[in-house]
Amino acid sequence: MLKNFSNYWETKHRDAEYFHEELSPLVKEEIINLNLSASSCVLDHGCGQGRVSFFIAKFTNHIYLNDISSTAIKKTLATFKSEFSNINPVAFTGMLYEANFKKQFDLIISHRVLHCMTKEERIKTYKFYYDSLKKGGKILLSVKSINCKKYDQICTSKNYHLDNTEKGSFFSSNPFRFLQFFDIDLIANELHIQNLLITKHFEFFEKSGNKKSITSNLGNLYLFCLVAKK
Incomplete structure (x- = not known):
């Protein structure tokens, strides 16, 4: 993962005010439907x-964890x-493909992760998947949608554009300026490389997931995909 993202999330998870909203009911429904x-x-x-x-713990005891933040892993294991x-x-701390x-x-869940990676890192991750x-297993993944108009409006209002052209000081040191936004064709083509x-x-x-976040009250638009081996 981009080095800035690794540092960013480590700092975030050390922040006592950082929290996670409830999962989207649509995502919960998809997990339930996997039986x-x-x-x-x-x-x-x-x-x-x-x-x-x-x-997931409502359904099975066999859970494996991965994150680049050691603090996140420690907090999750403590809970x-x-x-x-x-x-x-x-649990494993570091890049999943390592x-x-x-x-x-039976199931791999990648919720709001892949858009933080470089393409090279994503391809390695797809191979791991x-x-x-x-055989017959599923991957449930979600990534930031290219149709995320609310996020676009926020960035534009701060003289920041999603084409990675920075015109203001907003996000000047924030790794989110490197985010990859996906449409269905882009993610499908990447997955196809690894026969997914x-x-x-x-x-x-x-x-x-942060009360101080500029998007915390608006929400972001994500693209959900259910994936299987070809």
Whole structure:
């Protein structure tokens, strides 16, 4: 992941005021529709402080965690220990494609992660997805949508444009200026490189995770994709 993003998220997760909103009801519904069993093995890629994993814990005890922030991993494991004592997740801090979980997964969830990566990092991640997914397994991913008009309006109002041309001081040191925004063709073409196929997609709004965030009250538009091996 871009070095600035690694530093950014480590700082964010150390902030006591940083929090995660509830998952979008649409995302929850898609997870429920996958009919996970108690034996299902699930990987939460970019787990943050665990909001996806805590929802997954309703269905299975076999949870694997990954994040670039050691603070996020520590906080998530601490919450599991205090609130889900019957679950002992396996965790890896760093880039997912460097992990050696030695496990095949029924479900890999990548919620609001891939748009923070370079294309080279995403391609390596897709290969990890393919190699680590069981036959018949699914990938549930969400990325920032190119149709995110509210975010565009905010940036434009601050003399900042999404084409990475910075005209003002806003975001001058913020790694979000490097974000990749996706449409369905772009993400489909990238996944195709590693023989992954989108079987369902839609867009949904979800709020940011910081009370101080400029987009926290508006929410951002994300592209949801359900993915399988070809």
